[in-house]
Amino acid sequence: MTDKAKQVQGKDNGLAPCKTCLKLCKIEDRQCQRCGTTISARDYTSVQKSWALLITAAILLIPANVYPITIMTSQGTMRQDTIFSGITHLVELELMPIAIILFTASILVPMLKIVGLSIYLCAISFRMPISKKNLMSGFHIIEWIGRWSMLDLFVISITAALVNMGQLLDAKPAPAATAFALVILLTQLAAKVLDTRLLWDRLELDNDTN
Structure with missing residues (x-):
């Protein structure tokens, strides 16, 4: 297989997956025949959206x-704890x-x-010569661990519900x-709105094969 053949992507053949149902569609149809979602080869505005959400989160x-x-x-004694002081108190x-x-x-x-998301966005925006496979692996890890970030809020909610049942503590x-x-929420959205296909278009092809 030649290097040129390796570089052919779906958009080069006029194909793109539906973002909603993942059906492989023709770009010229403009709408998914299964669910009616608008079909586009790439969402070039997703980088700006993701940067805005990520900076706000930071x-x-x-x-x-x-x-x-x-x-x-x-x-009658009030105690206010930050995240760090609460962890220190547990220690x-x-x-x-x-x-x-x-x-x-x-x-x-x-x-x-x-x-991690900053590195990923910089790699796309500035064409940093980083392995695309490593970046994609890191991106999937970020998506997976993101849900566990709400653990602290769950602990607060459960604690408040249980403690407020008594008369001595509030x-x-x-x-x-x-x-x-x-x-x-914003970091989750920053990862969600980003069109990861842009990574395979903007980085140097020498770093990985397509």
């Missing part, structure tokens, strides 16, 4: 970590496994998602909980 990550995420009231209580889980889900995963989310939820 900005919101600051108040999500600086401001309190929970407010606990015990016998002091010798609940190391839970502290590690919360640190991974609430601090490490969101930061890795933002850094727990409720603080402003950082909203910012943190938006960070998770």
Whole structure:
């Protein structure tokens, strides 16, 4: 097989998958015959959309970590905890496994998602000579671990529901909980709206075969 044959993609043959039902369609038809979704060879605006969502998430990550995420009231005494101080408190209580889980889900995963998506978008935008196969593998990992970033919010919700059943304790989310939820949502959307097919068009063909 010649190098030229290896470089042929679906769009070169006038074919593109439907984003909704994944049916392989002719681009000239403009609509999927199965579900009616508009067919396009590439979504070139998806990079700008993904950058906008990712930058917004990075900005919101600051108040999500600086401001309190929970407010606990015990016998008239109020305690406000940020994500980091809450993890530190768990360490002091010798609940190391839970502290590690919360640190991974609430601090490490969101930061890795933002850094990983930034590298991916830079590779597309600036044609960085990075292996496309490695980038795609990393992108799928980012999509998979993204759902676990909501673990901290689930813990807050469950804690508030259980603690508020008593008369001595009161727990409720603080402003950082909203910012943190938006960070998770925006990073998920940034990965979702990106047309990953652009990666195979814009990087150097020498890095991988198509």
